[in-house]
Amino acid sequence: MTVATAPFAHTSNAARTGVLFMLLGMLMFSLNDTMGKWLVSTYSVSQLMTIRSLAALVVLIPFFVKRGWRSLLIVDRPWLQGLRSLLFAFDASAFYFAVAYMPLADAMTYWLAAPIYVAAASPLLLGEKVGWRRWTAIIIGFLGVLIALEPSAESFSLPALIALAGSTAYAFALLLGRTLRATPDTTLIFWQLSGALIFSLAGVGVNPAGWAPMDLQALACLSLLGIVAMLAHLLVTRSLKLADAATVVPLQYTLLFWAVIFGWIFFGDTPRWTVILGSALIVASGLFIFFREQQLKRRKPLQPDPAMEAGHGEVTR
Template sequence: MSARPVALSATPESSLARTGVLLMLLGMLMFALNDVMGKWLVSTYSVGQVVFVRSIAALIVLAPFLWFSGPKKVMQVDRPFMQLARVAASTAEIFAFYFAVVYLPLADVMTYWLAAPIYVAAISPLVLKEPVGWRRWSAIIVGFIGVVIALEPSSQALTPQAIISILGSMTFALMLLLGRSLRGTPDTTLVFWQIVGAGLAGAGSLYFDWKPVSPRDLVLLGVLGVVAMLAHMLVNRALKMADAATVAPLQYTLLFWAIVFGWLVFGDVPRLPMLIGSGFIVASGLFIFFREQQLKRQGRIKEEPVEAIVTGSGDPV
């Protein structure tokens, strides 16, 4: 008898939180599927060609939102040099991601990219003058140890592609830092110029390496951009429906999907050092996140929007 009143007395907030969790999980699954399609396509077509067509598809999806918010607002860019730096970092990160997944398993690349929030926490005191206490510094060190374990510096796993992957994740961290300094810029504006920058870079490479696209792959290239935009919409909606502390940690399910799809689709068996290193990285990232949430509640650091941890393939936002 006692179970029925409990079920019936569920608050609207708890219902919204459950919906937010489901949306976040679905968004992460869509990002993972997007990464799989990206890895599949760059095995046949150049990175620039994939990025170009993907950007066109993403712009088509974004067009109604641009029209609704007003095209003039998109063109009115505050702090243009900072915006340009963010677009450059985002474009470099996208190309690095696609280049990395050509040669490395998805799980390896995702492990390196998940270290980006750790780099942000380490650089924030220098760039944004944000204080970092000994607890977060300890977590940062643990995260760096995880990166070293995953890289296996003394083995053949330390390849130029792995190094490019690490550099790409650092560029992603730089993009996140620049995004923090552009908090006043509407999301639509950030997204639009980010897609335009990637599309222009992709277009610039078409002259050197363009291959005829089969009808099937043309559909996949279009879906690549559409799925990425839809995934971001799901993530953004999840962050609005539920507390960040509830849904943001679910972004680490990307690693689970990367392992599963890498194994099922590409036959990539996860390396033990990668699994151990990813455990260090995820634990470090989660500690840093929850510690920052605690400090925000105490008013010791500034409140700011939570940014999704997404890969280059899943990122036009």
């Protein structure tokens, strides 16, 4: 009896650990976002992104050395790698710019819609077939974005437009990730962080006067931003290896919960009813698209995991 139940117990324990890692990962990403909103009130986005990227690269040096520098630099389709890195750099920069002027929950709502953008664009850019059920969910998701945006002359502010542009860049970066899925994670992270560093240094070069003086405490806080984001990324990656995607991917929507809580505690933000309604539609749409793809995956067991390919499971900040 013990022998028969041991594999099940092992699987069950791994799944529980995977759930815990995903929840911790989402909490750390939320802390990263909260710290970023606080720091960007003092330091420019370019300065924040420069220190953040350098710190993350330094922390990951042992992984890069183990992988070998040659395998990191000489890759297949380097132009696609560079474009993906540029899109992720713009995505992160746009997020930090947006949260400097809008509540965390508002900004997070736009970014949670990225998998919906991916599903909508995949038939056009990747030639994939999307059925009427998922198209219905996509339309509902876009309706949620419109409700959250609350279209009016006032709502189309620069921060809101940059948030939309950043979340769109994030979605296209995820699409590129689907074409580069054979590239090892370490290589993808190296190019992503290097791209962010180059992008932010270019911003510093355009406006060097925006570089604010830093003491050791400020440097530590800015560096911690990159370290927290990398630890969160590692937790999410490990979670997806320990547990089934259908179990842990929906937990990523706890990002919105933490955004509301931390926004209220640290910044006194109270979400508008339109943001609550819009985010509910976006979450419902995203979950339907994800579970529908899981259903299709079971019909084609040899296909790659749609959870990772549709953008679910890849959180980057």
